[in-house]
Amino acid sequence: MRKYRLRTDLDRAAVGDYALPLGMLPVSLPAPEQGYTLTYELGDDADASHYVFHVVVSHDRLKRVAQDALDLMPEEVTPVLEVSSRDAYRSVDVFVAREGMPLERFLSVWREYEPILLEDASVGFGATAEEPMMEVFLDAWKGLSIHAPLAMRGRIERVLARHGLKEVLQTWPDSLERTEEPCTTQREVLAVEDDEDPDLDEILLQLREALDLELDVDPEENTDEQGRELGYVLWQAIALVEDRRRPGHGAYVFCWLTARNLAEVETLLMGRIETMSEWEFAGFYSVDRCTFDDRPEELNSLAPRRSKGEIHSINIDTW
Numbered sequence: 001m002r003k004y005r006l007r008t009d010l011d012r013a014a015v016g017d018y019a020l021p022l023g024m025l026p027v028s029l030p031a032p033e034q035g036y037t038l039t040y041e042l043g044d045d046a047d048a049s050h051y052v053f054h055v056v057v058s059h060d061r062l063k064r065v066a067q068d069a070l071d072l073m074p075e076e077v078t079p080v081l082e083v084s085s086r087d088a089y090r091s092v093d094v095f096v097a098r099e100g101m102p103l104e105r106f107l108s109v110w111r112e113y114e115p116i117l118l119e120d121a122s123v124g125f126g127a128t129a130e131e132p133m134m135e136v137f138l139d140a141w142k143g144l145s146i147h148a149p150l151a152m153r154g155r156i157e158r159v160l161a162r163h164g165l166k167e168v169l170q171t172w173p174d175s176l177e178r179t180e181e182p183c184t185t186q187r188e189v190l191a192v193e194d195d196e197d198p199d200l201d202e203i204l205l206q207l208r209e210a211l212d213l214e215l216d217v218d219p220e221e222n223t224d225e226q227g228r229e230l231g232y233v234l235w236q237a238i239a240l241v242e243d244r245r246r247p248g249h250g251a252y253v254f255c256w257l258t259a260r261n262l263a264e265v266e267t268l269l270m271g272r273i274e275t276m277s278e279w280e281f282a283g284f285y286s287v288d289r290c291t292f293d294d295r296p297e298e299l300n301s302l303a304p305r306r307s308k309g310e311i312h313s314i315n316i317d318t319w
Helices: 059-070 103-119 150-162 200-211 262-274
Strands: 024-026 035-041 050-056 076-084 092-097 123-129 134-138 144-149 184-186 213-215 233-243 250-259 279-290 310-318
Touching: 050 150, 059 103, 059 134, 059 144, 059 150, 076 103, 076 200, 103 123, 103 200, 123 200, 144 150, 200 213, 200 279, 233 262, 250 262, 250 279, 262 279, 262 310
Parallel strands: none
Antiparallel strands: 024 184, 035 050, 050 144, 076 092, 076 123, 092 213, 123 134, 134 144, 233 250, 233 279, 250 310
């Protein structure tokens, strides 16, 4: 596993006394009121009534607040990762652990990746729990959400008070939701100076492998964010393979294909890799749906409408 480094050439931006993560620059961003909002969520058949704390605090205080919030979680948790999506029909990719795990295992991974999680403005990370029903999640804007049972309200308020945080009417002004122009821009925070430095995609792959995370979509469905069925679309998939004859060597398999859903993508590409005697499938690096206009030049002759799943091109990049 290759170790990541953060850039050292970036100056941290701030609005008022609120320091931003390194990956975010203000454009027309007003300063928030630091503190937390508290919302009562009425329960239903699936979930009990609970409180939702949403904490907004300057970056120089965020690490300690987040750690204290995570320490409130029970002994077994389920990690959740959110990242800005490259998928043409989805804005956010959500990855969830296949099963619960000990809190200490989650915290060990949190500590290892904490610098990038606190600084990158495209990634959100946290965990949920069932007994009691809880969630602690750091979103891409580095707001900290705490979902907790009614009985835990006083305990959480005392934890936040230790950090000088009080309940406020609002943190970010409501006007942000009505702003049409972006009020911030993002920038890369990882130091990627040569082939030995992992990029964000590789870091996210490491996180997914460390916590056994999988994309939280139904592999048999293929819909957009409005729930509309898409049918056969163009996909770009990148798979990882290992060299059967040379341990420690492998390759990225870049594939363009048409498929009706994620399950068919996996079946087609894994089936093709099985025919390659020198390579053994090791996992998927990324799988994204693409618009027809996003196709590469090599697929210029591809028909815009297709009615069956098939692989159009494969390229292998060894390492």
